[in-house]
Amino acid sequence: MSEPNPVVVVGASLAGLRAVEGVRRAGFKGELVLVGAEEQLPYNRPPLSKDLLTGIIEHDPLELCTAEHLAGLGVTLRLGTPATGLDLDAREIVLDGARLPFGSLLITTGSRPAALPHGGAPPQGVHLLRTVDDALALRDDLLRARDVVVVGAGFVGAEVASSAAKLGARVTVVEAAPAPLTRALGPTIGEVCGRLHELHGVTLRCGTGVAQLEGTPAVTAVRLTDGTRLSADVVVVGIGVRPDTGWLEGSGLDLRDGVVCDETLNAGHPRVWAAGDVASWTNPVYGRRMRLQSWTAAAEQALVAGRNAVAGTPTPCPVVPYFWSDQYGKRLAALGVPGAADEPHVVGDLHGLRFLSLHPDGDRIGMVFALDRPDLIMKFRRLVMTRAPFGDAVELAERLVA
Template sequence: MTTMSERPGPVVVVGASLAGLRAVEGVRRAGFKGELVLVGAEEHLPYNRPPLSKDLLTGMVEHNALGLCTEEHLADLGVTLRLGTPAMGLDLDAREVVLNGARLPFGSLLVTTGSRPAALPHGGAPQQGVHLLRTVDDALALRDDLLRARDVVVVGAGFVGAEVASSAAELGARVTVVEAAPAPLARALGPTIGEVCGRLHGLHGVTLRCGAGVAALEGTPAVTSVRLTDGTRLPADVVVVGVGVRPDTDWLEGSGLDLSDGVVCDETLNAGHPGIWAAGDVATWTNPLYGRRMRLQAWTAASEQALAAARNAVADTPKPCSVVPYFWSDQYGKRLAALGVPGEADEPHVVGDLEGLRFVSLHPDGDRIGMVFALDRPDLIMKFRRLVMTRAPFGEAVELAERLVAEPAHEEQGVRS
C-alpha cells in the first residue's frame, strides 16, 4: 500500500460530525504536521446528535450547548474549516473533492458524512408538520411543532422513533407509534425483548400499533391524519418519520468507490483505493472481532473508527480496527443499552425483573456470548465488555449476570437524561 510520504498533499476530512472531529484530532495525535481540512455541509461546528431526539426536544438543553468543540480548539489543531460547503463529488484520478464551484486536492481523504433518514414514499403528501430528524435544525423545527401539537404520530418504533415518542409525550401530546414489525426493536433484540421494550410506550400513555403500515399522509397543505394500510385513520398535527437511515453517499456516486452498503472498506477502514478511508455510519467494514462486514450506527463506534482511520491515513502500516458495538437509548426515564452482536437464537437468557422492566438479557452466538442488553440497569452493561470482546463462553456471561444482579444496586449517577 502506498505510504503517506508517497501521497503528498493535505489530509481532507469530509463530514463535520463526531467522526469528522475525531478524525482531525486523530490525524494530529498521530503526528501529521501538514495541511488539514474539515469540510461540512452544515454551518455548525461538530455537535452531539443523541440529544436531538431527547433533551433538545423537551427543552432540557438548548442547541448552543450541544457543541463538541470550539473554533479555538480546531484553530489550535491547525484545521482549515469549510463549513456550509457540501461535497458534490469525488475525482479519484485527480485526487480532488468536488465542491460547489471549487475543487479541493488531497493526499489522504477521510469520509465521515454519516447517514440520512429514510423518507416515506408518500408522493404528494403534505409537507407541513411532517418531519425527518437528523440535524439540529431539524430538531428545532420539530420542537416548535411539538409545542403546539395535540396529536403526534411517530412512524417507526426504533431507538430514535421511541425517543421522539417519549419526548412528545413528556410535552403533553397524544402520541401514537406505528411500527411495521410485530414488535419494536425485534430485529435488534429479538421478539421477546422487543415486545417487553414496547410495553414502555403503553405504560406512559403512548399508543403502540405494531404490524401496521402507512398507506398515506393526508391533509392540505398541512398534515391532518395518517391513513394506515388497514384503513384506520389516525389524527395527526405532527408526523415524525423514523423508518431507518441510509448512508450519505450520494456525492460519491460514479467515483469508483464500492457503495453497495455505504462506503465498503477493509478491516483497516481503507475504501479500496490508496489514501481513501471512511468511518462512522457511512462505513461498512470487516470487523476483525467478528470476522464479517458490518455497518454500525452508534456514537461510540463512530468515535473509535474515526480515530483508527485517522491513524491509518498517516501511517506507513495501517492496522485493523476492531469495535465492540455499543448502543444506548433513553426512553421514558429509563436507559436501554446493548453491547455486542446477537447470534441467531431468538430466546435470550434473562436475569432480573422482566415484568418490572429492570433486567439484563444475554443473547448467545452459538456457545459464546454475542450480545448483552440491559433495561434500567446502566450500572451493569460495561461490566460485560471484556467477555463480549473476548467472545467468552455463554455460561460465563450468565454467571456474571446472576452475580451482578444479585448484588445490592449501587447509586446510579449521570446515566439518565
C-alpha cells in the first residue's frame, strides 16, 4: 500500500500516537506525518492532575513514547505547528501558512478546557488544566498557595482538589449541581463521592456558581452566586472540556459536539477519520452516537481509525466506556453508560467508601462504578459489553464482594 500523498495525523497526543501505530500495523508503507500543536512528543495527561501536581513524578516519565519509537515507525514529526484549516476539495490541511496535501487524514485534536466567562483575560492565579505547561504553572502556584478554590467537582476538579490538599492548601470546591458527579453517577453515589472531599478537610459548596473573580492583577477572591465571598490565591477552573474543532470550521465536516463519525470512525468524507476526545462516533455497543473523554477509549479508537484509514475494508469500533480517577488515595472507576435516573444497587460498604454500584439501564446493566475496588471492575466487562440482564450483574457483584 503506498500513496502519492502522505497519511497525515493531526493531534500528537495519545490518539495521534495510537493512530500512527494503527496505520503501520495495517501495513501502510508510504509517508506518514504526525502534526502537533504542542512542542512535546506525545505524553500522558492523567498524571497532570495527580502525581505531577504533587511532585511525585517529574516531566520526563509522562512521555508515551520516545523519538526513536516514532523514527522506527517512519513518522515525520511536525510538532509545535497547529493546523489552522482543512480544504477537503483540495485534500490539504493548512499549516504554518502553507498547505500540506494528504492522501488520508486522521483527526486526533482532542479537547480543550472550557473557561469561565470573564471580560478579558482572567487575573493571575486562575488556571485551566490540559497541558504539561498548564500543570507545571499550576504546581508553582499551588506550592505558594494558602487558599485554593476549585470550580467544578468533576473528575479532574476533584483530583486537583485532592492534590492541592495534599500540598497543604486550604481548598474549597464549588459545584453548580446539588452533588458532585451527579450527571455521571447519579445523586446517591455523587453525594458519597462528595464525602471524600470533606473527609480530607476540603470544603464542598454545591448548588452555587461563580458570579465574579475578584483581584487585579492577581486573583484575591471568588464571589459566588449565593453571595458568599471565598478568599483565593489560586483558582482552578474544571468545568468541562470542548472538542478542539476550531480549525475545522467551514471545512464541510459535521461538527456537532466533535467530529461526527460513523461506526468505523469515518468522518463523512472517504479519506477523513477521527478518534479520541474529538470524535463523536456511533458506538456499535449502544447503536448511538457518543463522545467519550477517556484514556482507554482514545487509545482503542485510534488504533482502529488508523487501520481503517489505510485498509480496504473499514471495521466498526465498539468501545465499552471506561474511566478511572484517583482522589485522596482512592481509585474511582466506571465502566459503561448509566441509563435513566434509576437508583443504583450498591454491593459493599457504601458509608465506608469501599463498594461497587450497579446502575441499571431498563432491565439491563448500564454501568458499574467502583470506589476503592479497582480489582473488581474489569470482571464486569463482558456483562456491560453484551448489556446483560441487570440481575446477572448483581449476582456477580454479590459473589465477588462476599
